Amino acid sequence: MSSSSHIQRGCAEDRYLGFSLQDVTWGYRAIFEEAIERLFQEELIGRQRPETTLAFFRFLNNCCKLGTDHVIHALLKSLTPEIQWITGLPGIFSELLNTGLRLTEHQISSGLHFFELLGNGAMGDSPDKVQYPRVQIVYCTRWRT
Secondary structure (H helix, E strand, O other): OOOHHHOOOOHHHHHOOOOOHHHOOHHHHHHHHHHHHHHHHOOOOEOOEHHHHHHHHHHHHHHHHHOOHHHHHHHHHHOOOOOHHHHHOHHHHHHHHHHHHHHHHHOHHHHHHHHHHHHOOOOOOOHHHHHHHHHHHHHHHHHHO
């Protein structure tokens, strides 16, 4: 789905809430565009899920500022059919993204590992199961900072 309309700044910025594929490494542009468009098509993000969409694009923008495209890639890979239910819970989804971002800011490999665990199902398959490890990670990282 490599349409250059999303790479150019303009109407895509409205839909992508300020995120621009021009801000990522060229090798990831087509991969990210395809993944983001799939999320829109499957209605995992978009008008019907405004809070989830805002949290998602905030995360992408923050990762771009950090220069951590590979963390965005890890997030997109983690949104497997088995974990996609999480996008329907905007509060938990937003907290997961914020936790992943904080870990990335602390140590990039920690952010990558966090999203790998999420995608592999190691963090659970229900809101309660996903929340527990996230809360533990936040608790542990507060002691280090």
